[in-house]
Amino acid sequence: MPKPVIAIFDVGKTNKKLFLIDENYQIVYERSARFVETVDEDGEPCENLESLKSSVYDSLHQVLQMKEFDIKAVNFSTYGASFVYLDEKGEPLTPLYNYLKEYPEDLKKEFYAKYGGEEKISLETASPVLGSLNSGMQLYRLKNEKPEIFDKVKWALHLPQYLSYLITGKAIADITSIGCHTQLWDFNKNQYHHWVTSEKIHEKFGEFTPADSSLKTCFEGTDFQVGVGLHDSSAALIPYLANFNAPFVLISTGTWCISLNPFNQEPLTKEELKQDCLCYMHFKGKPIKASRIFAGYEHEVQLKRIAAHFDRAAYLFKHLKFNPGLILKLVNKIPENQKEQTVFSATSAFGTRDLNMFQTAEEAYHQLIFDLIKQQIYSLKLVLNEGVRRVFVDGGFGKNAIYMHLLATSIPDVEVYASSVSQATAIGTALAINDAWNPNPAPTDMIQLKYYSAIQRTM
Known part of the structure; x- marks a missing residue:
C-alpha cells in the first residue's frame, strides 16, 4: 500500500x-x-x-x-x-x-x-x-x-x-x-x-x-x-514551538544568522532597528522579535580567504575540532579577544585582520569563529529577555564545534544546545498544514539536542 x-x-x-x-x-x-x-x-x-x-x-x-x-x-x-x-x-x-x-x-x-x-x-x-x-x-x-x-x-x-x-x-x-x-x-x-x-x-x-x-x-x-507557502525563517521555528513551551531563543544559522525570540513581545525601539533588529511573523500571525547578522555569508567569504592564503582546500575546515589551546593562545595574542563587543557592526573584525599574523590555517580559522561569536553574542543580547534560559542553534553553525563551544563559553548563564531537526524548514512547512493531510497529531520528539555543558565550557 x-x-x-x-x-x-x-x-x-x-x-x-x-x-x-x-x-x-x-x-x-x-x-x-x-x-x-x-x-x-x-x-x-x-x-x-x-x-x-x-x-x-x-x-x-x-x-x-x-x-x-x-x-x-x-x-x-x-x-x-x-x-x-x-x-x-x-x-x-x-x-x-x-x-x-x-x-x-x-x-x-x-x-x-x-x-x-x-x-x-x-x-x-x-x-x-x-x-x-x-x-x-x-x-x-x-x-x-x-x-x-x-x-x-x-x-x-x-x-x-x-x-x-x-x-x-x-x-x-x-x-x-x-x-x-x-x-x-x-x-x-x-x-x-x-x-x-x-x-x-x-x-x-x-x-x-x-x-x-x-x-x-x-x-x-x-x-x-x-x-x-511560508517564509523559510518562520517555517524553521514551527517545530520548536510545537516541541517546547518554556521560553527559548532559536539562532537559525545559514547565510544569515537570525536570533528569533517568540517570547519577546516588546515593541522594537529605534535603537534596536538601527542594529538590524526586526520582527518576523509567527505563522499564526504573532510578531517574533529577531536580530540578524550576515555571518554565514561572511564565514564563506573569509573561509575562502584563509584557504587561499594557506593553500588549503576550504572543505577541510568543515569538521575542524575545537582546540582550547589555540583559543587561549589567541586570547593572549589579540587583546580585544578578552573584551565583549560593545558597538553594533554589520561585519565582524576578521575582515580587516592581516592573515600573516597567524601561524597556521587552523589558528586563523579559530580567530574567524572567535570574531563571529563576538558579533553573534552582541546580536543575540538585543533580543534576549528575562526568563529565557535556553538557546538552540539550528543549521550549519550548530554542527561547528568551535562555534558551539565559544557560544556556550560566552553566555554561561544560559543553556546552549546544538539542535537538529532534520530539515527544520521543511518539517515546519509540513507542520503548518498538518491537519489538512495527516490524521495524527504533530510528534513531540522530532528535535535532537546536544547540550554544551559547563564542563565543556572550561578552557
Whole structure:
C-alpha cells in the first residue's frame, strides 16, 4: 500500500530541495538541485525563474509517478524579500530581482520624505531600512522606474506564494512573507501600512490567506491539498514551538544568522532597528522579535580567504575540532579577544585582520569563529529577555564545534544546545498544514539536542 506523504519544496538561495515526509515526520525521499544564476537587465545576478518553475513541475510530476507514495499535500518554503510580478496570463514580467541589489539613493530619500521619514516607517513596520531587502521597496521602485511594467502587473507574489500559485493558479498573500522586513505591514494596526494603500500597491497582492490553510487542487489527475507557502525563517521555528513551551531563543544559522525570540513581545525601539533588529511573523500571525547578522555569508567569504592564503582546500575546515589551546593562545595574542563587543557592526573584525599574523590555517580559522561569536553574542543580547534560559542553534553553525563551544563559553548563564531537526524548514512547512493531510497529531520528539555543558565550557 502506498505511504501517505506531504511533498515540501524548500527553496534556498543556493540549494533547491524537494522532500517527501510521512505521517510520522520522517523524511522518506529527498532530491536536491542547484541552478546557475542568470542576470537581470542591469547585469546583476538573480534567480533563474524559468529553471525554478520547470524544476517544480518536473519534480512534482516525477513523485506523482512513484507507486510507493501517495501525495496527500504539497507546501512550499523559500527565502524571503523576493517578488515575482505576473501579468494577466500568470507569466512573469521581470526577472526575480536579487534582494541584495543596490537601491537607488534618490528614490529612497523621496519615499521616506513622502511618508514620514525612515524612523517612523521602520517603527511602524518593524523593519530596519534595508533597501531592496525591504521587498515593499522593490515594488515602489518598479512603480516609479518602470510604470509601464507596473501597470501590467496583475499579481505581485512573494516567492513562496508564487510557487503555490504554479500549482493552484490562485494568487494569495501570506503573513509570514508580508510581515517580514518588507515595510508593507503596520504592526501597530495589524494591516497593510498606509503607504501601501496610498500607492495602491495592495491591489497587486493576492487574497490575504492564513499561513496554516490549504486549498484542494487537482494536478495531473491527482487531488491533494496545497499550502499557501511560508517564509523559510518562520517555517524553521514551527517545530520548536510545537516541541517546547518554556521560553527559548532559536539562532537559525545559514547565510544569515537570525536570533528569533517568540517570547519577546516588546515593541522594537529605534535603537534596536538601527542594529538590524526586526520582527518576523509567527505563522499564526504573532510578531517574533529577531536580530540578524550576515555571518554565514561572511564565514564563506573569509573561509575562502584563509584557504587561499594557506593553500588549503576550504572543505577541510568543515569538521575542524575545537582546540582550547589555540583559543587561549589567541586570547593572549589579540587583546580585544578578552573584551565583549560593545558597538553594533554589520561585519565582524576578521575582515580587516592581516592573515600573516597567524601561524597556521587552523589558528586563523579559530580567530574567524572567535570574531563571529563576538558579533553573534552582541546580536543575540538585543533580543534576549528575562526568563529565557535556553538557546538552540539550528543549521550549519550548530554542527561547528568551535562555534558551539565559544557560544556556550560566552553566555554561561544560559543553556546552549546544538539542535537538529532534520530539515527544520521543511518539517515546519509540513507542520503548518498538518491537519489538512495527516490524521495524527504533530510528534513531540522530532528535535535532537546536544547540550554544551559547563564542563565543556572550561578552557
